[in-house]
């Protein structure tokens with residue numbers, strides 16, 4: 027192996043010895059000026075002993091570790107890692123008659139830091155968060171073809187939003203092409219997925235199990251689904267015979283996606299769409315809802331925004347708790363990685379105190395199994411939620 031090496035300060039090897047997959051720029055003492063963004067490097071301790079191999083980038087996270095054993099990062103490496111990831115999802119039963127939407131690769135959770143791959147009924151959408159992964163995209167595509175065989179109909183790369191601007195990345199098909207929107211199925215409900223014009227890779231797959239749980243509680247109920255995007259929660263509620271569903275999003279484009287999904291499932295009759303700011307709308311509700319879903323975008327992306335985010339979650343939840351009908355349920359979520367589940371729970375408790383009502387926690391929710399958390403990288407835990415009953 028003739029990879030360049032970076033050396034890290036004495037003491038800074040500890041986290042790598044515990045298999046944490048990131049090396050921060052401050053930990054490195056060797057000169058890295060001759061190393062290019064995306065290059066594969068060997069990480070060594072201050073005595074020159076091997077610690078790991080990974081992708082280098084001139085950024086706060088300087089190295090994302092691909093292996094803690096000496097190995098070449100080549101086609102064989104990606105074939106094995108992608109196949110492991112695919113097999114896990116197949117073992118979880120995520121490709122079936124009733125479901126063909128799942129995440130194939132969840133970055134550090136699949137020992138491939140910087141790489142997200144989502145699967146929509148045969149179409150794979152790749153999103154790279156590191157330059158090294160972006161430069162490996164042909165190896166990744168070949169590995170997907172090898173592992174999925176005829177289950178794969180196309181591969182699209184969508185990384186221009188997630189890579190630094192200095193990289194001229196192109197969003198494009200890498201294998202075959204697929205007309206969008208593309209029909210896919212989550213828990214027996216059809217969805218039209220558009221990765222080209224939609225947010226992220228086109229759909230929020232991480233709420234699949236929580237949407238199914240909402241379905242379980244929805245029979246005969248009046249449901250308000252705020253921050254609905256393409257209507258995932260609304261459709262699962264309607265599929266389980268909710269009495270009526272109101273879906274709200276501030277984006278007209280999102281509401282159009284919701285309506286298209288309602289139409290293909292013949293659910294439009296029991297449904298009303300609302301284009302509005304959720305925080306404003308929640309101040310005074312016009313309907314007596316049995317169930318309210320609160321699934322806002324990440325209010326805090328960085329630690330320094332955490333305090334403000336907490337105030338936002340508290341206000342939003344206090345509005346819902348104050349107005350929901352007695353015995354009603356609130357499905358409340360946060361996908362801010364910097365707000366952990368304990369802080370989130372305490373925020374909901376504070377909202378209940380502010381609203382002056384008794385609240386019980388019925389369910390504690392989290393990201394699904396196809397978004398695994400690497401045990402040595404606790405930062406991978408980001409989605410948390412509660413189902414609360416307001417007495």
Ligand code: SAH
Pocket residue numbers: 229230233252253254255256257258259274275276277280302303304305321322323
């Ligand atoms: N619950 C969705 C995913 C939510 S993504 C699902 O299951 O697929 C967050 C959504 O919140 C986006 O669609 C975005 O347009 C919307 N949004 C962001 N700010 C908002 C606001 N202030 N009021 C209402 N919707 C908002």
